[in-house]
Amino acid sequence: MNSNVLSPKVYTPEQVAEILQLSKNTVYELINRGEIIAKKIGKVYRIPASSISFVFTGLDYDLLKSEEEDLKNLSRIQAEITKVRSGK
Numbered sequence: 001m002n003s004n005v006l007s008p009k010v011y012t013p014e015q016v017a018e019i020l021q022l023s024k025n026t027v028y029e030l031i032n033r034g035e036i037i038a039k040k041i042g043k044v045y046r047i048p049a050s051s052i053s054f055v056f057t058g059l060d061y062d063l064l065k066s067e068e069e070d071l072k073n074l075s076r077i078q079a080e081i082t083k084v085r086s087g088k
Helices: 013-020 024-033 049-057 061-086
Strands: 039-041 044-048
Touching: 013 024, 013 044, 013 049, 024 044, 044 049
Parallel strands: none
Antiparallel strands: 039 044
């Protein structure tokens, strides 16, 4: 494998259970319910690090960051809309 290729950090369900201080069975239940996004490769699951944030936020990390950026700009956008609607 080429060492120059950047690979995202991935975990096993057992590692995620330890990180989240849950049982392994609970992690598998979260996977089955779609609360943790995991990829089954052969007979084993691999869970990207970004998927763990999904448990806490309900959003994938990239969606969470986009939402935060949108919320930062919301007042400026609302002011522009008000300005346009008033014809100023």
